[in-house]
Amino acid sequence: MQDAMQENADASPLATMFARCAWFRALAPEHRALVLAQSHAEIRGAGDTVAHRLAPSEYWIGVHDGLLKLAIYNASGRGCTFSGVPSGGWFGEGSVIKREPRKYEVVAIQRSTVLFVPADTFHALLDTSLPFTRFVIHQLNHRMGEFIASIQNSRLLDVNARVAQALAQLFNPDLYPDAGPTLAISQEELAMLVGVSRQRINPALQQLEKLGVLRLAYNQIDVLDLARLARVGLEQI
Numbered sequence: 226m227q228d229a230m231q232e233n234a235d236a237s238p239l240a241t242m243f244a245r246c247a248w249f250r251a252l253a254p255e256h257r258a259l260v261l262a263q264s265h266a267e268i269r270g271a272g273d274t275v276a277h278r279l280a281p282s283e284y285w286i287g288v289h290d291g292l293l294k295l296a297i298y299n300a301s302g303r304g305c306t307f308s309g310v311p312s313g314g315w316f317g318e319g320s321v322i323k324r325e326p327r328k329y330e331v332v333a334i335q336r337s338t339v340l341f342v343p344a345d346t347f348h349a350l351l352d353t354s355l356p357f358t359r360f361v362i363h364q365l366n367h368r369m370g371e372f373i374a375s376i377q378n379s380r381l382l383d384v385n386a387r388v389a390q391a392l393a394q395l396f397n398p399d400l401y402p403d404a405g406p407t408l409a410i411s412q413e414e415l416a417m418l419v420g421v422s423r424q425r426i427n428p429a430l431q432q433l434e435k436l437g438v439l440r441l442a443y444n445q446i447d448v449l450d451l452a453r454l455a456r457v458g459l460e461q462i
Contacts, residue, residue, distance in 0.1 A: 239266055242289045242340060245313070247402055251356035263346045269333040276331040282320035284341040288312050291337020292410060294418055295329045308371060309334070309418040311395050313403025316368070318361055321347050334414045367399045377462065384421055386458020388429040391419045392439070393455040396448055406451075411444045433457065 240261055243249040249257060266289065269275055275293060276286065288310050295316065296306040307329055310316050320327050321344045333339075350357040371394055378390045392415070396404050416426045430446070433439050438454040440447040448454060 237261070239264065242266060242338070245289070245403060246287065246315075248315075248357060248360040251360070252350070252354055256350055256354050256357070259346060259349065260342060264340060264342045266338055266340050269337050269339055271333055271335050273333045274330060275333055275337075275339055276317075276327055278328065278330045279326045282317060282323075282325060282327045283344055284317070285315065285321050285344065285347045286317050286331065287315040287340040287342070289338040289340055291333060291339070292335045292414065293337060293339070294332050294334050296332060297329050304420075306418055306420055307375065309391070309395055311401050311404055311408065314401045315364065318347070318364055319368075322351070322361075334417060335409070364400070367397070371397065371400065378458075379420070381462050382458045383461065384419075384425055385429045385432055386461060387421070388415070388419055388426060389433055389438070389454055389457035391415070392433075392446065392448070393451065393457075396451050396454075406448050408446045408448070409444060410446060415446075 243257075243260060243264070249260060252260070269291075276284070278297060290312045292312075293310045293314075294306050295308045295310065296304050298304045308316070317327065317331075324344065351361060374390065374394070378387050382390065392408075395401065395408060395410075395418075396406075398404065412426045412430065413423045415430075416423045419426065421429075430439070430441055433454070434441050436453070436457070438448070438450045438457065440449055
């Protein structure tokens with residue numbers, strides 16, 4: 226009877242979502258049970274705020290499907306996007322570890338299914354699960370590299386190269402292991418992430434397609450050569 230109950234629990238929609246996460250699969254059974262008992266999922270529409278800047282960092286957040294952006298806006302409404310987070314990505318561990326207010330707005334660019342792990346659950350795993358601790362260290366290391374690259378690219382690269390680098394980051398297998406070769410994203414959505422106009426995105430993508438590193442379709446980008454895409458524009462540095 227107990228085994229049957231466990232099978233039913235493991236077959237729940239939430240369990241199915243978390244089962245896609247490599248860090249969750251690496252947990253001991255009691256830790257997986259803790260996550261499922263205390264976490265939840267929510268659906269957010271395009272343009273919806275997932276988490277507010279300066280609000281308490283109550284959750285570690287993951288993207289089951291969809292696309293989020295991490296951004297900050299000033300009083301006049303001008304914005305700066307730090308990162309895009311596609312399906313399979315997790316973020317916010319730094320603020321959760323320090324239990325400090327979140328430093329950026331989290332906004333859904335597309336309709337997204339978002340996973341929320343409470344901060345107390347996160348800390349319990351960090352204190353008792355070696356596989357989880359390893360994952361968080363790995364995550365922080367790669368996230369720092371991503372942010373450093375983003376600052377470098379925004380200041381030193383031309384628009385075509387910035388578009389290439391922003392796309393390559395969305396396919397980063399270390400941060401987004403579930404990302405396949407195809408990204409469902411419109412040119413307007415990509416413009417939001419890169420911080421340039423929709424009109425400027427189109428010629429940049431056309432140029433990248435001519436280079437043979439990607440193929441364009443309606444609201445979709447297929448990456449044909451991620452290694453070459455990630456090198457585009459780096460000669461400018």
